[in-house]
Amino acid sequence: MTDTLPAAAVEAAFKPPRSQWRDVWDQFRTHKGAMVGAVVLALLIFFVLFGAFIWRIDPAFIEPDAVKMIRSRNQPPSWAHPLGTDQLGRDMLARMIAGGRVSLAVGLTAMLIAILLGTTVGVLAGYFRRLDGPLMRMTDLFLALPLLPLLLVMVLLFRDKLAGVFGPELGTFLLIVFAIGVTSWMQSARIVRGEVLALKEREFVLAARSIGTPSRRMILRHILPNVMSPIMVAATLGIASAIITESALSFLGLGFPPDFPTWGRLLFDGVDYLQQYPERVIWPGLAISLTVLSVNYIGDGLRDALDPRIRGR
């Protein structure tokens, strides 16, 4: 082996270990799709966060004057309304901005809750044999529940109470995010459990046991980094389904109030006018698709960047 150099040469050629996260960032930057995705997502977030300060039309504004209101309905794109107006004469661009803020927040938060729950349950079930049975039966139970009726019941039971504590908007937001989160963690829990079961039998886990690594550090140091990929995939897909579920809830009248814009809500409102004004479906649809796609690519790039076998290739 040629790696036994004299000490002096070793000393001379010696570089101290550098941060792993720099390697991760370097690899992430080489992934074109991920960089494009990151830029698109950043633009979308910028658009929904700061768009309202630039485009200062109230998204809920309806002409109080009946004649003006009827005239301002269903306008095509113009300088006054770049995306046109809807069936009540409200500005579509302003509604897109306001809706995006809610949709993105719901999507990201619900996904975080679902992934957190799913990963915790999956890792615990996979790692501790005693918890496996109870936790997986609970997962099966949740999978077997019809989700929409469950959501409806939850919303009916808790909406007013939460609205009383946190105010109607934050209350509804918390309720929806929580409801979507606790009803969509099961898939990731199952995937993670399977991966953990396989990982647990690998020799490096045995090696860590022989060193005397306690369970919690074993999970954090050896198990979690190695189940990152499936978690990442589940997370990116989770955002999309959370946005869609939120719009379904709003559509059923159980999410945010009907005049409160979200991308999903705009999409459903637009479906009635699909033939006359297809753009009213295209814009929110495009926004949802772009979000999902960019998050997917970011997840893809992150997964590659976190895997040292792919990194540096």
Add this chain to the structure above:
Amino acid sequence: MLDASPPRKKLVEVKNLKMYFPIHTGLLRRHTGDVKAVDDISFDIYEGETLGLVGESGCGKSTAGRALIRLYELTSGSVTIDGVDIATLSAEQLRLKRPTMQMVFQDPQASLNPRMTVSAIIGEPLDEHTTLTKAEKLARIYELMDAVGLNRNFANRYPHAFSGGQRQRIGIARALALNPKFIVCDEPIAALDVSIQAQVVNLLEDLQEKFGLTYLFISHDLSMVRHIADRVAVMYLGQIMELSARDALYADPLHPYAKALLSAVPEPDPAKAARARIILQGDVPSPANPPKGCNFCTRCPQVIPVCREVQPALTEVAPGRFVACHLVQPTALTAGPTGGTEAKEHNQQGATR
């Protein structure tokens, strides 16, 4: 080399070690039997020596090695390492005891976490058991890398970037990190090609000399065991068949299974290659359902009726030679370790029952 010589300190004492894996069947997952991977083995390892553990695949070598440092919960028996019975320690006490005993694994690819750098892998034992500062830890990691012959510049790389031999060196460095007294080498060379095997074995020998280590060297490579081990235990179906000093065993195996196993070692010298091979008939019985009597009775070429009834105990038949066979009885005639093979054979035949 023989353990009959003046009393040496026993570092590891294994008594009646049993490692059964339960079989659950049926709808109710009832406990219907056990895979007797290791069935009642006892042996000692003296400080500073290398005990070779050989046997065919599936005979329980690796299970025995893992059970020895309690990677499995023992079914029964005791393992005393450095004066402490580790079989009964609580989890936390065991954790504190871990630094004394370490393990080098068979597959260097699988035994290193692919997402950790070399310095993180070698540093993990230090994280767990010491309170070194970052700089001290790094210094220790470099020291270990030097000891196993790895370039310090590799500290930042990941296991996938190394060859098999280098990976095994990382595994050895990790095992050495806490200055252990006893290392279980679980087929450390089985996954390496021959040129690298020699390097790794020589490294293990150098380290043994330097740090005064004690090895349990598990392998199915009989030539390599002959090279590295001081004493050799031959296992078959979860039991030790013969435990002898290396030279005595290789010159004159006493147990029929040891004879058959050693006759399979290829002889590099064509002039001597005419040695008769003992070819065993049949398959190894399932460890879930071992035969009555001697475990080897189904395939033994010299089987006699008592073998199918009574399980022979591992007894010292000559100084430092332990054999579990009805055909090999303790004899007084052994002046030297390899005295009169032919005569012994006759004696054994006469002394059956």
